[in-house]
Amino acid sequence: KNEVEQSPQNLTAQEGEFITINCSYSVGISALHWLQQHPGGGIVSLFMLSSGKKKHGRLIATINIQEKHSSLHITASHPRDSAVYICAAANTGNQFYFGTGTSLTVIP
Amino acid sequence: DAGVTQSPTHLIKTRGQQVTLRCSPKSGHDTVSWYQQALGQGPQFIFQYYEEEERQRGNFPDRFSGHQFPNYSSELNVNALLLGDSALYLCASSFGGNNQPQHFGDGTRLSIL
Numbered sequence: 001k002n003e004v005e006q007s008p009q010n011l012t013a014q015e016g017e018f019i020t021i022n023c024s025y026s027v028g029i030s031a032l033h034w035l036q037q038h039p040g041g042g043i044v045s046l047f048m049l050s051s052g053k054k055k056h057g058r059l060i061a062t063i064n065i066q067e068k069h070s071s072l073h074i075t076a077s078h079p080r081d082s083a084v085y086i087c088a089a090a091n092t093g094n095q096f097y098f099g100t101g102t103s104l105t106v107i108p
Numbered sequence: 109d110a111g112v113t114q115s116p117t118h119l120i121k122t123r124g125q126q127v128t129l130r131c132s133p134k135s136g137h138d139t140v141s142w143y144q145q146a147l148g149q150g151p152q153f154i155f156q157y158y159e160e161e162e163r164q165r166g167n168f169p170d171r172f173s174g175h176q177f178p179n180y181s182s183e184l185n186v187n188a189l190l191l192g193d194s195a196l197y198l199c200a201s202s203f204g205g206n207n208q209p210q211h212f213g214d215g216t217r218l219s220i221l
Contacts, residue, residue, distance in 0.1 A: 004150075030207040041145070041196050043212035050207065086150055094164040094205045096141065098150035 003027045004089050006099035013106050019074040021102045023087030032070050033088040034061050037101065043086070046072070077106045110135065112201050112213035120219045121189050127218060129184040133201030134211045139163075140182040141210070142174060143198040151198055157182050158205070186218075194220045 004025045013019050025032070034047040047054050047061040049070070054061050058077075063070040074081055087099040113132045121127050133140050139158045143151035153166035157176035176182045180201075186193055196215045202208040 030205070033210060041198070041215040041217070043198060045210050045212070048207070048209050090207060094156055095166065096143070096153040098152065100150040
């Protein structure tokens, strides 16, 4: 079993829809990262959080430490949001555990 | 201010050869981590360097080694290349450890023939 599980693996949405990507982890963490990867490989860090909720534009990330669960929400989705979204758990020993990613396609 | 830069962008090698990949961290960052991402998979943590020493290591064989220089740049070396080493190799830098925002390079795509 992987230390970080994401769902769904693939997601197709119509432009404007509200999107949720889920991440569950089994390790003790110092931080939970949400990353965005576009075709070609470049990765951008969206959020780093260890508790509560963070918001940046149309993106919201939440984490429940007790349940070891995090969600990434995208409001008013747009075709430019199409990418792979990866959840990564950083443990207290400076190790990173990655989910396999959620491939999001937003259709105009 | 340049972000994380990796070189080369693409590389083709044959089985048994050795390869060196390079990473320059974002200005002000002192920690460099390396990841391997096979096609269609999430990244896998290889190791992390801080103060010129390997601070943490993932589940990779000794064929994978690294180095960090006084200017915080880093190299990833892979010996005795196998077909399964074909992947995108990503470098990320931060100031401090993994509880800090990570800045990623665009990666080096390594193909083994």
